[in-house]
Each structure stands twice: as structure tokens, then as C-alpha cells.
Amino acid sequence: MQLPPRLRPTDAATILEPTTTAAAKPKRKKTKQLKAGAQPFLTLIDVRMPQELTSGTIPGATHIPLDNILDTVPKNIPDPTAPVVVYCKSGMRGGMAQGALRKLGYTNVSNIVGGFDAWQKAGLPVTAE
Numbered sequence: 001m002q003l004p005p006r007l008r009p010t011d012a013a014t015i016l017e018p019t020t021t022a023a024a025k026p027k028r029k030k031t032k033q034l035k036a037g038a039q040p041f042l043t044l045i046d047v048r049m050p051q052e053l054t055s056g057t058i059p060g061a062t063h064i065p066l067d068n069i070l071d072t073v074p075k076n077i078p079d080p081t082a083p084v085v086v087y088c089k090s091g092m093r094g095g096m097a098q099g100a101l102r103k104l105g106y107t108n109v110s111n112i113v114g115g116f117d118a119w120q121k122a123g124l125p126v127t128a129e
Helices: 009-024 050-055 068-075 092-103 115-121
Strands: 041-048 084-087 109-112
Touching: 009 084, 009 109, 009 115, 041 068, 068 092, 084 092, 084 115, 092 109, 092 115, 109 115
Parallel strands: 041 084, 084 109
Antiparallel strands: none
């Protein structure tokens, strides 16, 4: 799945639905494996500062503050073609994270336009921290 460089919150919700739906369900042991030919797992990254998480997160997001993105992402996502969606509070730091990941060689990175604020304004699901 090739992502567009910028995603409106409603478009992001459609793409992220398997991730957000799975995050909202009760936790069980993970035994699911990708089948041959299956789409690569999409990673959703919240680049906000830890104190900003009190307002909630998008279900299924992994928290990696912008300051740590260059060190953490290559360790956790070794495939530079894997689909990655980033977001912050309003979209600015998400764009910076997207640019940083592209400079590292990641070719399938998208930023949610308007960030978490736009996601909430659209009435999309939020997980309380």
C-alpha cells in the first residue's frame, strides 16, 4: 500500500481502521501472522511530547517523541518501504517527522493534516491515556 504524503483525518481513519479497531479491542495474545502476499503492517506514530498524551491518542499509535524519531524508528521499522503514518498535535511536528524519516530513506511515510486536533474535531476514535 503506497500512502499519499498528506492524509486528511477522515482518509487516515479509513486507512488506519484495522489498526484502530484492533487497538480498541481487549488485549489477547498475538498469534496473528501475515499471510503470503498480505499487505505490510502499517505503523502509526504519535510524535507529541509525553505531557501532551493526557488528551488521548489515536488508537493503535506508538508514541515516539519527535526528538527520538531518528534513533528509534530505524530500530523498530527496518524496512524503509513499510507504510508509516505520523501525527502530532496540529500537523507541524508530524511534517518534520515525515521529512526526517524520508531523509533516512523511508519512502512510504504520510502525515495526518491538522494532527490530533483535526482527528478529534472530525469526531474520530480516541483512546484515553
